Amino acid sequence: MSDSEQQQLDAALDLLRRTDPRNVASNLALICRMNQPIAEELLSTVDQPLQVNTDLDNNKKYLCCDYNRDGDSYRSPHSNKYFPAIDDPIEISDKIRQLEVTLNAAFDTYRELYFEGGLSSCYLWDQEDGDNFAGVVLLQKVMKQSQWDSIHVLEVESVSGKEYSYKLSSTVILDIGHNSTKLGGSLTRQAEKKANVFEPQDHIANIGAFVEEMENRMRALLHEVYFGKTRDIIGDIRSIENLKEVRADEERKREIASGLGSRQAL
Amino acid sequence: MADIASLLGDAPPGEIDAVKQDILEITQKSNSVEKALEIQAGKSNVEQLRLVTVAGKQTVVSEFNHIEENYFYTHGSKPVKFEINHLSRETKVDGDYDKEVSSKVLEIQSEIEEYLEAHYCAESVGCVFGDDDKQHVVIIGRKLSPQNFFNGQTTAVYTVANDNVDGTIKADVHYFEEGNVRLKSSNNISAKVTRSVMKTIASEESQFENMLNQSLRALNDTEFKQIRRQLPVTRQPVDWVQAIAGYNVGKDLGNR
Known part of the structure; x- marks a missing residue:
């Protein structure tokens, strides 16, 4: 580049950080049309609400993003096949596919416990260096006027012996609203930690606990920004109470306090 | 080019110049995009009641103080005629505006200034235009704090006529620390003038603010809790070893 x-x-x-986050998909498409040389890089960098595809082998739904895409087709975590079918698709190693199957099952449990519904799909892929691999955990829940999408991108690297490092970059896209009040947007955070792996399945518990911790943290952050910060800003712009009266009250209190102070000094 | 230029109309409060720069950069400053941006800026400045500085004082550009083409006049008792460059929002004074200001307009203007002092933060601006029969009130409340990753604005526009106040108030907040979060809310207002125009507006705007706070509380209590729980029903984090073991048992059974 x-x-x-x-x-x-x-x-x-x-521009995408400034314009209305609810229009991210259409604005992204618009920018790509205006400037094709940067389109591919932009599409792989910007998170947008997840698309849903159907695995025609078993009629199950799955989530799509740039990481399970090959051309216009998306790989299903259920059958490991691309839909629509393609010739000569990118394949992952058996070892990584086995981990992927277990990871999907474990996150099904996680999803039921935290989302009580929705969809989850996990994808893993091999990295060039030996035991290293990367992956993404996707979660989505759609309600009548609201939608949650989380995208957790992982890089797993062998450090030494049993020790592995896990790098996590998580984005949650949350649209929520009713009537004339609409809140939309996304937050992204990164974290890194190290953990031991004695057998391959330990990766699942390590990844699971790390994503859970991160998503809980991000939910708290979303709560603070969406419902606390925005209200504070509106309150800073316009005060329901009369500021002149508030200031006069404070002045009176100060006078009383200083009056008490001087009396105590006596 | 008109499509991408239209993003200018949705720029968050205080970020219009940054949005314009981004659009110019993405389209490599082609002549056609500059033309499209100019048209869009002319349209959205008036529609969004954008603030401009004229001879050191802030005023809005709106359909209510439009004279002709790019000429507008300032609010207050000594209005000044000015020309605006819509794209840069720079202004040039073009002498005094010679039309006499209605005494009703001036009366409401001074009420609004008193009201701003009592309820709005310092950067806010209130402008009244119109004549003896009909007055237009514009109140822009704004708090720009890009160093703290947020910008917020309320935009209210009312028409006062026949002892009625009709209009709309909108709130727009942008929060962008490692993300992009936007709150938008709006409400139509229609009220009979009681006591004074200022008191009527004050009471309606307080109602709007209370309603907005209530909506946020309701969204937090219902939608947000339902979309993703803070903790599982068991109040325990996930037992990952068991989640994997449970799956393996199921798989073994299935294989049998």
Whole structure:
């Protein structure tokens, strides 16, 4: 990517951070149409609400993102096949596929416990270096006027012996609203931790606990920003109470307090 | 080009110049995009009641103080005629505006200034235009704090006529620390003037603010809790070893 393309990409990312997050999908498509050289890089960088596809082998739904995409087809975590079918698809190793199957099952349990419904799909893929691999955990819940999408991207690297490092970049996209009040947006956070692996399945528990911890943290953050921060900002702009009266009250209190102070000094 | 230029109309409060720069950069400053941005800016400045500075004082551009083409006049007792460059929002004074200001407009203007002092933060602006029969009130409340990753604005516009106040109030908040969160809320207002225009507006706006706070509380209590729980029903975090073991047992049974 040339320097000028990098600048255009930065401008596109900046624009998507400023324009209404509820329109991220259409704005992203619009920018890609206006500037095709940066389109591919932009599509793989920007998180947007997850698409749902159907695995025609077993009629099960699954979530799609750039990580399980090959051309216009998406790999299903259920059958490991691409829909629509493609010739010569990218394949993952048996070892990684086995882990992927277990990870999907474990996150089914997680999803039921925290979301009581919705969809979850996990994808893993091999990295060039030996035991290293990467993956993504996707979760989605759609309600009448609200939608939650979480995208947890993972990089797992062998450090030494039994020790592995887990790098996590998580984005939650949350649209929520009723009547004339609409809140939409996304937050992204990164974290890294190390943990031991004695047998391959330990990766599942390590990843599971790490994603759970991160998602709980992000839910708390969303709570604070969506319902606390926004209200504080509105309250800062306009006060329901009369500020002149508030200031006069404070002045009176100060006078009383200083009056008491001088009396005590006596 | 008109499509991408239209994003200018949805720029968060205080971020319009950054949005414009981004659009120019993405489209590599083509002449056609500059033209499209200019048209869009002219439209959205008036529609969104954007603030401009004229001779050191802030005023809005709106259909209510529009004279002709790019010429508008300022609010207050000594209005000034000015020309706006819509894309840069720079203004140039073009002498005094010679039409006499209605005494009713001035009366409401001074009420609004008193009201702003009592209820709005310092950066806020209130403008009244119109004549003896009909007055237009615009109140822009804003708190821009990009260093703290947020910008917020309320935009209220009312028409006062025949002892009625009709209009709309909108709130728009952008929070962007490692993310992009936007709150938008709006409400139509229609009320009979009781006591004074200012007191009527004050009471309606307080109602709107209470309603907004209530909506946020309700969304937090219902939608947010239902979409994802804080903790599982068991109040325990997931037992991952068991989650995997449970799956393995199921798989073994299935294989038998």
